[in-house]
Amino acid sequence: MNIKLLTCAFALFTTMNAMAQTHVMDIKTTKAGVAVQPTMYGLFFEDINYAADGGLYGELVKNRSFEFPQPFMGWQTFGSVELKSDGPFERCPHYVRLSHPGHSDRRSGLANEGYFGIGVRKGEDYRFTVWARALKGEAGFKVQLIDPKSMGERQEFANVNVNVTSGEWKQYEVVLRSDRTMEKAQLRIFFTGKNPVDLEHISLFPVNTFKNRKNGLRRDIAQALADAHPGVFRFPGGCIVEGVDLETRYQWKNSIGPVENRPLNENRWEYTFEHRFFPDYFQSYGLGFYEYFLLSEDIGAEPLPVLNVGMACQFQNHNTEKAHVPYDELQPYIQDCLDLIEFANGDVNSEWGRKRAEMGHPEPFNLKMIGVGNEQWDTLYYKRLEPFVKAIRAKYPKIRIIGTSGPDSEGRMFEEGWKDMKRQKADLVDEHFYRNEQWFLSHGLRYDSYDRKGPKVFAGEYACHGKGKKWNHYETSILEAALMTGFERNADVVWMTAYAPLLAHVEGWQWRPDLIWFDNTRMFKSVSYYVQQMYAMNKGTNVLPLTMAGKPVAGQEGQDGLFASAVWDKDTKTVIVKVANTSKTAQSIQLNLQGIKGAPTAGTITLAHHEMDAENTLDQPERIVPKQGSIQCEAGKKNALLNDELPAMSFRLYKIVKE
Numbered sequence: 064m065n066i067k068l069l070t071c072a073f074a075l076f077t078t079m080n081a082m083a084q085t086h087v088m089d090i091k092t093t094k095a096g097v098a099v100q101p102t103m104y105g106l107f108f109e110d111i112n113y114a115a116d117g118g119l120y121g122e123l124v125k126n127r128s129f130e131f132p133q134p135f136m137g138w139q140t141f142g143s144v145e146l147k148s149d150g151p152f153e154r155c156p157h158y159v160r161l162s163h164p165g166h167s168d169r170r171s172g173l174a175n176e177g178y179f180g181i182g183v184r185k186g187e188d189y190r191f192t193v194w195a196r197a198l199k200g201e202a203g204f205k206v207q208l209i210d211p212k213s214m215g216e217r218q219e220f221a222n223v224n225v226n227v228t229s230g231e232w233k234q235y236e237v238v239l240r241s242d243r244t245m246e247k248a249q250l251r252i253f254f255t256g257k258n259p260v261d262l263e264h265i266s267l268f269p270v271n272t273f274k275n276r277k278n279g280l281r282r283d284i285a286q287a288l289a290d291a292h293p294g295v296f297r298f299p300g301g302c303i304v305e306g307v308d309l310e311t312r313y314q315w316k317n318s319i320g321p322v323e324n325r326p327l328n329e330n331r332w333e334y335t336f337e338h339r340f341f342p343d344y345f346q347s348y349g350l351g352f353y354e355y356f357l358l359s360e361d362i363g364a365e366p367l368p369v370l371n372v373g374m375a376c377q378f379q380n381h382n383t384e385k386a387h388v389p390y391d392e393l394q395p396y397i398q399d400c401l402d403l404i405e406f407a408n409g410d411v412n413s414e415w416g417r418k419r420a421e422m423g424h425p426e427p428f429n430l431k432m433i434g435v436g437n438e439q440w441d442t443l444y445y446k447r448l449e450p451f452v453k454a455i456r457a458k459y460p461k462i463r464i465i466g467t468s469g470p471d472s473e474g475r476m477f478e479e480g481w482k483d484m485k486r487q488k489a490d491l492v493d494e495h496f497y498r499n500e501q502w503f504l505s506h507g508l509r510y511d512s513y514d515r516k517g518p519k520v521f522a523g524e525y526a527c528h529g530k531g532k533k534w535n536h537y538e539t540s541i542l543e544a545a546l547m548t549g550f551e552r553n554a555d556v557v558w559m560t561a562y563a564p565l566l567a568h569v570e571g572w573q574w575r576p577d578l579i580w581f582d583n584t585r586m587f588k589s590v591s592y593y594v595q596q597m598y599a600m601n602k603g604t605n606v607l608p609l610t611m612a613g614k615p616v617a618g619q620e621g622q623d624g625l626f627a628s629a630v631w632d633k634d635t636k637t638v639i640v641k642v643a644n645t646s647k648t649a650q651s652i653q654l655n656l657q658g659i660k661g662a663p664t665a666g667t668i669t670l671a672h673h674e675m676d677a678e679n680t681l682d683q684p685e686r687i688v689p690k691q692g693s694i695q696c697e698a699g700k701k702n703a704l705l706n707d708e709l710p711a712m713s714f715r716l717y718k719i720v721k722e
Contacts, residue, residue: 085651085706088611088627092638092721093658095605095631097555102294102365104599105561107524108355109301110346111332111574112567117178118581119288119566120350121279123189123267124175124250125343129157130327135173136343142171142254150263151194151232154317154326158194158263161204161254171254174209179570180247181267182583183208188270189221190277191250192236194263194323197227202260205253208239212247219251227260238270246583264323274361278322278349283586284566287579289362291592292599295559296364297434297523298355303346304369304437305376307331309388312371315403318351319418325351331376332573339573353419356407356428366407367465367559369434370400373447377439378470384443393447397454404430404459432463438495438524440469440476445483452487463490465521472496485517491558493523499530503542504645507617507626510553520556524563526576526591535576537687537712538675540590544714545626545643547598549617552628554606562595569681580681587684590670594714597668597689601639601716603630609640616642623650625709640717644709654705656696656719663719665705667692671713 108114116122125137134146134157142164150158164171175181183189191206208221221239241248250267254260272279273286288296299313306312311329318325325348333344352368359366373388373396380386388396402415407430409416416427435451436444444467452464466489468480484492496502510520527539527546543562550557567577578592588596607629609616616627624646630639638659644650672687679686696703696719709715 085653086611086623086625087653087655088609088616088642089655089657090629090638090640091608091657092631094608095633096608097606099551099554099602099604099606099630100294100558102559103550103554103557103602104293104595105295105297105364105559106288106291106293106565107301107561107563108296108298108565109563110299110303110330111301111564112577113178113344113571114564114566115350116345116347117571118568119280119284120347121268121272121281122347122349123177123181123269124265125178127266127347128152128155128264128323128327129159130155131343131345137176139174139176141173142169144171144173147261152263152324154324155264158261160259160261161252162259163254163257172204172252174211174249174251175265176249178583179568180583181208181249182246183241183244183248184584185241185244187241189239189241190236190268190270191223191239192234192264192266193225194232194234195225195227196230196232196261197258198230198261199258201256202227202258203255204260204262205255206237206239207251207253208241209249209251210245211249224255232263244584278354280350280354280358284579284581285358285361287586287588287592288358291596293362293364294599294602295367295561296355296359296362297367297369297561299352300369301437302376303331304371305331305374307379308375308386312375313346315352315368315370315399318348319353319406319422322349325349331379336573341571341573344571352403352406353422353424357424360428365432366428366430367432367434368403368430369437370403371396372436372439372444372451374436374439374444377443382441382443387443387447390446393450397451400433400435400451400455401458404433404455404462430462432465432490434465434493436467438467438470438493440467440480445487448487452489465489465491465493466518467493470495472498472502481517489518491519491521493521495524496522497524497526497528499528500539500542503527503546504618506546507549507619508615510549510556511615511617513553513556515555519558522550522557522560524561526562528576532676533575535580535589535591535678536676537590537672537678539576540594541643541670541712541714542645543591544594544597544641544670545618545645547594548626548628548641548643551598551602551630551641552606552609552615562591582681585681585684587679587681589679590687593670593687593689597670597714597716598641601630601641601668601718603632603637603639604634605631607631607638618645625650625652636721638719638721641714642709642717643714644711647711649711650709652707652709654707654717655699656703656705657701659703659719659721660698661703662696662698663703663722665694665696666718667694668716668718669713670715671710675712
C-alpha cells in the first residue's frame, strides 16, 4: 500500500475512533448526598434598565406627582396650568391647578407620555385615579387615551368624564377601556367647565394586574418571575442600595405606607453611562419593600432584602473615606436593619409590625435572612459591617446575615473579603462574577475546593458576558448551564444563586445581557432564562455522586467539553441528570445508572440550537426554547444504561423515575 494512503487511512481511523468515543458517566443513585437548598436557584431584582418604574411596576404615568426636579418632565401642558407646592402629601407636595384658559375655543390640560409611551391592550380596562379638589363649587375634567400620531379622524380612543364635587382633597376613580392594542399611547386630561380644579398623584394602572391588586405589578412580567420557580428573591439591588451618594441611597422606610406620600428618589443609573443616558430615570418608590415582600410570597421565594451598610457606591466615590458614614454615626443605619426585620416578622402590636398590618398584611412575612452592604470591599466595608453583625445577632440570632466578597471573582481583594467574612462569621458570602466565555469554561471546579466549614456561598450576581458579544446570545447561555453543574455538585457550599440583571426595557436598557426583555405591551424570556428555569424546576433534594473515570465532569482534560451533575428528588423518586456539551461537535455519552435495574424510559428536556449568536426577540419570543422528549434505557448486567448523543453546544436533562 502507498505510504501516503496508509497515513491518510490511519488518520481517518483515528478521527472516526475519537468521534465514536463514548463518555461513560457513573451515577450512584443509591447514595443520596448533601441536601440541595430550596433557595438554590433564585432571582435578583434591581431597578436598572427601567425594571421597576416603566417595567414590573404597573404604573403607566411618568412623574405622576410632579416631583421630578423638572416638575413637568413627562408632561405636555397647554392652556392655564399652574404648579403648586402645598399639596396634601407632606413628602410629595406638588400638584397642578387647571383653570379656564380665557376663551371658549381654547383648552387647558396636560398629557403624559408614559415610559417610552403608554402601552395598552385591546379589550383591557385601565384604572385612572387622581386626588382632586374643586376650588369653587363643582369642577370637572375629561380623561382620554389618545394616539398622538393618529392619521385618522380622532386622536382619542377612550373617554370618561370626572366630576369633582368637594373642596377637600379626595381620591376619584374611573375606568377606561381600550379598543386597540397600542405601544405608544398617551394619557390626556382636558379641563371642562369654568371652576378651577386641583389635581395630584395622577395615576393609570391596568385593572388586570398580577393578582389583580391595586398599585400592582405588570401581569406578564410578574408571571414570568413566578414561572421561573425561584427559591429566593433578592431586592432592591444592586448599586441602587448604595446610591451615588448617601443622600440618594435606597431607603426602605421611604418605600412603605400610602403610595401617594412616598418621596421621589434619584436612580443612580440615570446618568451612569454617557452612551445610555436617561435623565428622566427616577424611583417613585411605588414598588417598595412591602410590594417586594408580597411578590416574594406570591412566587414562593424566600425574601432577601439588602440594606445599606453606611456606604455610598465605592466605584463612584473613588474608595474615599469621606464619602461614607463615620464609624461612630452608623446607629441609624443599624436601626434600619433591625426595624426592617420587625417590619417583616414583628407582632402587629410592635411599631413596625403594626405598619405592615396597616398596609394589609397582619401575618408576618417570615423573613429568614438579610444582606448588609452590596459589592463592597476592603476595610472601609469590613469595619462598618462589624456593628451591624453584632446588633443583628444580639436581637435576632436566627436571622442569617449575608456579607459580600466585593466585585471580583478572584484575586487579592476577593480573598481578603472571604477572610474577613469568615472572621465575622457571616452566614453566607455574596459573590459576583460577570465574566467571558473562557472564564466560564475554566471554572467548572470553582467550588470543589472551597472550605466546607466556612460561610456558605450566595452567587448573587453572575452572567456570561461574551467577549465582544455582550448580549443574550445562545452560546453564553449554554456556558452558564455548564457552570451551574458546579453549583449543584457543591450544594453543601453553594446555597443560593441568581443570574443578573433580571429585567430590561428594550428602549431603556443601560446594562446587558438580561434575563427578561420587554417593551410596553410584550415581553420575551432569554435563553438564559430557560436555563435558569430548567435548573429551578429540576433541582431535586439531594446531590448524587456523578463521575467520569473517577473525576467530576467539569470540562476537564479528556472530557471533551462535557459538564454534568446529578440529583435525587425524594418527593418524586426521580433521578435527574444534567449534562452540558460545550464542544463544537456532538458527543456520545453513556449514563451508568448504578442502583437502577431494567430498562426504564427517561424523560428528557433539551436546549439546542445551531446558531451561536441567535437569541429570542419580541417578534420571535420562542425561537429557542427547551424541548420535551424521551429515551429508552438499556438493561445492563448490573445497572440500567442510558446511551445518547448530545448535539454540539447543547444542554439536556434526563429524568428517570426509580421504581
